[in-house]
Amino acid sequence: MDFAYSPRTTELEELLRTFMDDVVYPNERAYIQQIAAATNRWESPPIMEKLKIEAKALGLWNLFLPDSQLGAGLTNLEYAPLCEILGRSPIAAEACNCSAPDTGNMETLVRYGSDEQKHQWLTPLLEGTIRSAYTMTEPEVASSDATNISARIEPDGDSYVINAHKWWASGAGNTQCKLLILMGKTDSQAQKYQQQSMILVPIDTPGITLVRPLTVFGYDDAPHGHFEITFADVRVPKTNILLGEGRGFEIAQGRLGPGRIHHCMRLIGLAERSLEAMCTRARTRIAFGGPLSDQGVVMETIANSRIEIEQARLLTLKAAHMMDPVGNKIARPEIAMIKVVAPTMALNVIDRAIQLHGGAGICSDFGLAAAWAHARTMRLADGPDEVHRRTVARLELRKGTTA
Secondary structure, rough: OOOOOOOHHHHHHHHHHHHHHHHHHHHHHHHHHOOOOHOOOOOOOOOHHHHHHHHHHHOOOOOOOOOOOOOOOOOOOHHHHHHHHHOOOHHHHHHHOOOOOOOHHHHHHHOOOHHHHHHHHHHHHOOOOOOEEEOOOOOOOOOOOOOHOOEEEEOOEEEEEEEEEEEEEEEEOOOOOOEEEEEEOOOOOOOOHHHHEEEEEEOOOOEEEEEEOOOOEOOOOOOOOOOEEEEEEEEHHHHOOOOOOOOHHHHHHHHHHHHHHHHHHHHHHHHEEEEEEHHHHHHHOEEEEHHHHOOOHHHHHHHHHHHHHHHHHHHHHHHHHHHHHHHOOHHHHHHHHHHHHHHHHHHHHHHHHHHHHHHHHHHHOOOOOHHHHHHHOOOOOOOOOHHHHHHHHHHHHHHOOOO
């Protein structure tokens, strides 16, 4: 395995770091202030549109997409260090049109969408003129097992009629969100993994109700947000089905692989920035006659954080390295492993940074509390730790057995 960055990645990395230093970091506070002052918290603040214009002009746009005609044409391994840099700021990924769930939805449309679907939805998503959401999780069932999904997608003439109760639809409250990708059942009597389908649902379709925004440890994450949504006799054309009836589980597996590793890449960046904050605090805070950095326990905290970050980065790079030549299916164990490791690592590092900041760490002044809430959520997003550990264990147990 050669983890040396390609010349293209090195070039983009340098450009992206400059963009972060000159444009993103200086505008983080303005972004928060504009949301706080807005009459509608679910509208993207004006500063974000400015950032998007600058990122697009620099060529830092759609970096996540391997398709060279539509995106930057980078492999997963090439994108990894760039995605890590984006993870250092809560506003950077959106500024470069590389934020979830839009990235996963765009990849889904690229892989599985018809020409008509791509023209209607993929093009404006790639241009960054609209946003989207993914509706899979349901409050009534354990959605970590996708076969439990109870949403109904029923044929009726030239249409499908959808009845569903979903929640944790991230991004659905944003005023720019125009598309929902919904997972539901078209045939509950079919083979277990062929009951589910995915369908494109314009968010302004009659029968859709945004019930409420959900908070994450008290944060509403506006203007992105996470919403509970009901679908009552929502009617969409049959042409809105993705790939065909019964292909939903297949699409989900294809969609979630890249999404999971992107989360991990960003979490490494978040952990790096938290470690930097930890070191700054340790060097400048005086207690017991000297800087905190003189304390052995603080040195141990810093050392452990660096060690854990490097371990997580190497496993992330290995997973990305495998995804490129052999695909998501063969790289399943590595993707599952890093999806357990990276959020836990980030939580540990952020928690240490909070501890070193004392009371300052749990207020909003340093961003650590929000970072912790985000990292903790990532232990559930795209499947909880337990599901990924189950995947790793089952694959391990198959080794050395005969079919």
